[in-house]
Amino acid sequence: MNQKEMYDATNIQVLEGLEAVRKRPSMYIGSVDSRGLHHLVYEVVDNSIDEALAGFCTSIDVIINPDGSVTIIDNGRGIPVDTHPKYGKSALEVVMTILHAGGKFDKSTYKVSGGLHGVGVSVVNALSEWMIVEVKRNGKHYLQKYKRGIPEEDVALIGEADGSGTIIKFKPDSTIFEELDYSYDTLSSRLRELAFLNKGIRISIGDRRSDEESKETFQYEGGIRSFVDHLNKNRQTLHDDPIYLEREKDNIMVEIAMQYTDTYAEHVYSFANNINTHEGGTHLIGFKSALTRVTNDYIKKNNLTKDDSKLSGEDVREGLTAIISVKIPEPQFEGQTKTRLGNSELKGIVESLVSESLSDFFEENPKIANQIIQKSLSAKRAREAAKKARELTRRKSALEVSTLPGKLADCSEKDPSVSELYLVEGDSAGGSAKQGRNRAFQAILPFRGKIINVEKSRLGKILKNKEILSLITALGTGLGDDFDISKTRYHKIIIMTDADVDGAHIRTLILTFIFRYMTPLIDAGYVYIAQPPLYKIKKGKAEHYAYTEKELKQKLKQLGEKGISYQRYKGLGEMNPEQLWETTMSPETRTLLKVTMDDAVTADEIFSILMGDEVAPRKEFIQAHAREVVNLDV
Numbered sequence: 001m002n003q004k005e006m007y008d009a010t011n012i013q014v015l016e017g018l019e020a021v022r023k024r025p026s027m028y029i030g031s032v033d034s035r036g037l038h039h040l041v042y043e044v045v046d047n048s049i050d051e052a053l054a055g056f057c058t059s060i061d062v063i064i065n066p067d068g069s070v071t072i073i074d075n076g077r078g079i080p081v082d083t084h085p086k087y088g089k090s091a092l093e094v095v096m097t098i099l100h101a102g103g104k105f106d107k108s109t110y111k112v113s114g115g116l117h118g119v120g121v122s123v124v125n126a127l128s129e130w131m132i133v134e135v136k137r138n139g140k141h142y143l144q145k146y147k148r149g150i151p152e153e154d155v156a157l158i159g160e161a162d163g164s165g166t167i168i169k170f171k172p173d174s175t176i177f178e179e180l181d182y183s184y185d186t187l188s189s190r191l192r193e194l195a196f197l198n199k200g201i202r203i204s205i206g207d208r209r210s211d212e213e214s215k216e217t218f219q220y221e222g223g224i225r226s227f228v229d230h231l232n233k234n235r236q237t238l239h240d241d242p243i244y245l246e247r248e249k250d251n252i253m254v255e256i257a258m259q260y261t262d263t264y265a266e267h268v269y270s271f272a273n274n275i276n277t278h279e280g281g282t283h284l285i286g287f288k289s290a291l292t293r294v295t296n297d298y299i300k301k302n303n304l305t306k307d308d309s310k311l312s313g314e315d316v317r318e319g320l321t322a323i324i325s326v327k328i329p330e331p332q333f334e335g336q337t338k339t340r341l342g343n344s345e346l347k348g349i350v351e352s353l354v355s356e357s358l359s360d361f362f363e364e365n366p367k368i369a370n371q372i373i374q375k376s377l378s379a380k381r382a383r384e385a386a387k388k389a390r391e392l393t394r395r396k397s398a399l400e401v402s403t404l405p406g407k408l409a410d411c412s413e414k415d416p417s418v419s420e421l422y423l424v425e426g427d428s429a430g431g432s433a434k435q436g437r438n439r440a441f442q443a444i445l446p447f448r449g450k451i452i453n454v455e456k457s458r459l460g461k462i463l464k465n466k467e468i469l470s471l472i473t474a475l476g477t478g479l480g481d482d483f484d485i486s487k488t489r490y491h492k493i494i495i496m497t498d499a500d501v502d503g504a505h506i507r508t509l510i511l512t513f514i515f516r517y518m519t520p521l522i523d524a525g526y527v528y529i530a531q532p533p534l535y536k537i538k539k540g541k542a543e544h545y546a547y548t549e550k551e552l553k554q555k556l557k558q559l560g561e562k563g564i565s566y567q568r569y570k571g572l573g574e575m576n577p578e579q580l581w582e583t584t585m586s587p588e589t590r591t592l593l594k595v596t597m598d599d600a601v602t603a604d605e606i607f608s609i610l611m612g613d614e615v616a617p618r619k620e621f622i623q624a625h626a627r628e629v630v631n632l633d634v
Contacts, residue, residue, distance in 0.1 A: 034178075043124050052201050096151075131145070224323040254324075256353070257322065264319060264379075266317040271326070290350070291354055404474060409439075454513045479517055479518070496584065498571040
């Protein structure tokens, strides 16, 4: 009996019921904001990807419909519809209405599954206003409809079918989610990533919410090699093609693609069963240690240095873009956000693959090996030159007031969990912020000079920049190998700049530095962007504020036409301390945007475009996104 015949209702195992999902949705999908909304689509797509990993699906289509519903179509085997032996009803209904029911818990059905990390399509059903599921299987076409997770009718045979597959259409429940507007860019970024990680699979996305339908199709025969090419398209590479390594052992698949560029930051991303393990794990540890050892061994064997000193891991990863992708039958996810891989066997498998295959590659390609090693040796020299600056930074990071930057107006509170640091542009805004703040828990650090573009600089040069040095010292975390998030002096770091071109540039420079060198601050949820008002509206003695053009129109309409005047703020410095407190700094009335990193790969790409050397991609990006900018004062 072959595997196709064996996939039926007996393969569907059930772990627990659905009752609590609608009561506590955040326990199952993380949140009921935009992130949770998009997670619904990923859950359904994961099932189709699992079919592809098992060898039964080659095509996945995602469509955002005009009514805000989403349709996902695949050409896999189709969910089984025969009667489940334990529950006495169709296996399709069991999968759709009982939490953790599915074929993924049966090792013979799916050797590898990304969905183990998720919660299952039944949760999507429970959190949808309605869902329609169609199954094409064994030449028959079946359908079942649900409302808020409850079947409206039994599974019905509606006709004959060509081929096989599953069509799921659902509309998120407006009584559950804070917002219902799907982001085409967010979905397409994730779907492109899945296409890179699963070579050959065709994944398309279409947006039918406007007259001009947006549509993209992703299919990469090169897999993660194409992924590295994509990441490096705006960077100068040291060698033409990515180095590609792969191995399969004990049903564990390991793929690595890597390429060096002339940049100074490392861009290394690890995945396990298509899940971005941004906290790393055993596969990443194995890769890093083997890469350092192989490079040092090659240097020693070929007498490429005069002394016996060795390159550090930091040296050999300068300018490296790499994707490490593993597919494993039973992944063990750990860490604060369950995105660190804990399987101990992965370290050894990845380490031996890199040690053997990369050593052979270096021997067979001495010209490329030499370019990489010269780049690493240059990084080593720069690191040693920067050592004194870093030690100075570390000494200055102590908590004593005497070592803090002179321009920092610190708060009296010493508990970081209730302390806030405002990073403010310019002297005038800094003066207003210092006067208007609550001195008990709000600190102000004004930026007066030019902030360095860290995308184009090595750490040694970065540490000579006074503004960056002041920021590192004020935060108390140290930098690089010395970085320690437990020493962060403020758990709210708020970037407050003017709503004009210069303000946006300064904000991007600060965010680039934090993203490249202090990523854990973003992961911990410590970084925010202040939202100062764009307009002040006066009617008599009463003052009102509008934060967007749309809000201005609404308030003008509400207040009527007589006796109204309004002004557009050119910058924070135009507000007196009381106004700045009331609109932008008071915890009771302000609006803060939390900086999150749902998609580190896309963030990496955007920072490279905006802050890198290549002019053409930056121009294209600005032209493509110009319509989205609503508060730019040119």
